[in-house]
Amino acid sequence: MTNESLWSIFINASLVNNFVLAYFLGICPFLGVSAKLETATRMGGAVTFVMLVSSICAFGIQLLLVAIDAPYLKLISFIAVIASTVQLVEMFIKKVSPALFRTLGIFLPLITTNCAILGLALFQTNKGYSFVQCIVYALGAGAGFTLALVLMAGLREKLELAEVPDVTKGTAMAVMLAGLLSVTFMGFGGLGG
């Protein structure tokens, strides 16, 4: 267990060690879903939500695995439990709030096996966070992911109107933009500590 303050965990996860721009987790949705601002915002919401759920799951699994002394099952059980929990939650939301389901629903199955989700579960276990710290960590990571996605979408929407050479169209341009964003985020390096 670490004594990091909750605030510093949040800032660290969202800005300093941004999941997308510093750890390169969740690059696929970052490049895939960042073409429109509205979709990007929704995707960010969905990812934050799944992160929260999986963080709680991972915390429970870790306790269980330590108790039965089977650390080699970590990866398999993380993946299996997170995937099925998200599926359950998805059905639950569909039943309870169709409006919310329409906003988040399409993305949920997509992001279950997103590396950012599994990465979060693994990092929090490696760092030995307590339950509350885990939740804050998940929220911070989600906020950071959303921020990166929204910034990227805004840039790409502007870029639609710009005249770029043929060769740079598509993924190459998106990757270059991500590089620039990543440089910007390095500026947060001194925060949080």
Added chain:
Amino acid sequence: MATPTKSSTDEFIKGLWRENPVFVQVLGMCPVLAVSNTALNALAMGLATAFVLIMSNIVVSSLRSFIPKQVRIATYILIIATFVTVVDYVIQAVSLDLYKALGAFISLIVVNCLILGRAEAFASKNTVGRSIMDGLGMGIGFAFALFCLGAVREILGNGTLFDVQLFHDSFQNWVVMILPSGGFFTLAAWLLLFNWLEQRKERKAKTATLALSGEVAQ
């Protein structure tokens, strides 16, 4: 997609260049960017991924008639996760330094979309032999691409390749290449190169057909 007429050598070759997982299909980006800060890390990661890819392709294709359609994705993920756990422990046993350098990214091979993608798109529809060739081709193509990135980043960012000093002492390291943003920039540069090659090929093909039709018209 593979057609039955293709030879298995074709399945192997396509992953290396024409359908290169990184440069052409842009799959499995997370490890590509994260661990490519030195050539050695990149190569190790590439080989680990290739191993998991080949093994999971073998298992998935040999079990393809037993796996029910509804739960296939979950089954594939479990198969992949098993091999990743194996790789994780093997690397830890062989070289602890490497294990520390790669960190959580070894475990994250599980969610590499390339592996799941090949299981779903290829191994679940083809024989074991073809799946092995496909896995080999894609795996080596992936490792090759990772190495390309890692080598560029290490040479420019550190002035070394496999820890061998390449330049005179006066060489100023491009620190940015080692940092996360350098990964994005290097990848963008490679993608640009591939786009350019592709477009040049298309242009050539077009001028060739134009010339041909011109001759016919005359």
